[in-house]
Amino acid sequence: MELILNSDIQTSRQSDKQVRHILALSGGKDSSALAVYMRGKFENMEYVFCDTGEELDETYEYISKLQDFLCAKITWLKSEKDFRYYVDLYNGVLPDARTRWCTRMLKLKPYEDFIGDDPVISYVGIRADEPHRKGYISTKQNIQPVFPFVEDNIRIEDVERILMESGLGVPRYYQWRSRSGCYFCFFQQKREWIGLKNAHPELFEKAKAFEKIATETGERYTWNEGESLDELAQRADTIMDEHEKRKTRELNAFKGHQKLKDIWGYDSDDGEELSCNICHL
Numbered sequence: 001m002e003l004i005l006n007s008d009i010q011t012s013r014q015s016d017k018q019v020r021h022i023l024a025l026s027g028g029k030d031s032s033a034l035a036v037y038m039r040g041k042f043e044n045m046e047y048v049f050c051d052t053g054e055e056l057d058e059t060y061e062y063i064s065k066l067q068d069f070l071c072a073k074i075t076w077l078k079s080e081k082d083f084r085y086y087v088d089l090y091n092g093v094l095p096d097a098r099t100r101w102c103t104r105m106l107k108l109k110p111y112e113d114f115i116g117d118d119p120v121i122s123y124v125g126i127r128a129d130e131p132h133r134k135g136y137i138s139t140k141q142n143i144q145p146v147f148p149f150v151e152d153n154i155r156i157e158d159v160e161r162i163l164m165e166s167g168l169g170v171p172r173y174y175q176w177r178s179r180s181g182c183y184f185c186f187f188q189q190k191r192e193w194i195g196l197k198n199a200h201p202e203l204f205e206k207a208k209a210f211e212k213i214a215t216e217t218g219e220r221y222t223w224n225e226g227e228s229l230d231e232l233a234q235r236a237d238t239i240m241d242e243h244e245k246r247k248t249r250e251l252n253a254f255k256g257h258q259k260l261k262d263i264w265g266y267d268s269d270d271g272e273e274l275s276c277n278i279c280h281l
């Protein structure tokens with residue numbers, strides 16, 4: 001892998017200023033596979049996990065497994081204020097794909113604070129088969145993102161192989177969910193909300209508790225546009241039925257790749273290109 005560095009990082013290297021190598025883990029398959037792939041390539045690689053405080057237990061469990069595998073400390077970063085604080089600050093308006101204040105305040109800010117003004121090469125797990133994804137591109141000149149999987153033509157099947165061969169396998173939530181991140185992530189598909197309800201009914205209730213209807217204006221603050229979680233749960237059978245039909249159609253269209261699709265639960269409508277890479281890689 002050849003690193004093409006920006007002028008700030010090059011200057012730091014020439015002046016012998018310590019350049020930090022940092023890999024941010026989300027608890028998802030791609031950043032985890034990247035950590036395995038990069039293991040031993042730099043002695044001073046730092047690993048971080050930005051914890052929103054609203055992650056799934058399966059994510060915490062997998063991060064801890066990964067730490068044991070890497071034999072390296074994973075630094076846990078957390079915002080001083082929690083999710084509830086920001087919901088109140090924004091008058092009950094829940095984050096969505098357009099505003100994404102949760103990513104900014106609970107993931108990116110702690111990450112940038114941790115880095116400060118140090119020159120950093122930030123390793124991002126975007127794969128070669130997802131050129132549409134942009135990754136976390138910091139606006140700070142001292143942080144240079146690099147994409148080893150893109151440079152080395154590592155695709156989804158390679159990510160699968162890396163994780164299986166390492167013995168880590170994939171996080172358990174892939175049985176009902178297609179990406180890492182908060183249990184209430186608004187990028188979830190409807191069938192994944194049903195998956196959450198079945199796997200973690202208490203978390204589904206917690207997510208529901210963030211929804212509300214403003215008494216004066218009647219305005220509805222819900223995770224899904226036009227539908228509350230209560231309403232969605234009432235349509236559970238229909239949602240799962242439609243999902244099964246679509247899956248059958250896609251499996252037929254992707255003959256030969258069933259294994260990958262089964263493992264990742266990938267759907268053509270999963271909005272991958274819109275999701276936040278620091279949360280979902």
Ligand code: SF4
Nearest residue numbers: 102103181182185279
């Ligand atoms: S996982 Fe989803 S809800 Fe959580 S911070 Fe990221 S975008 Fe926001």
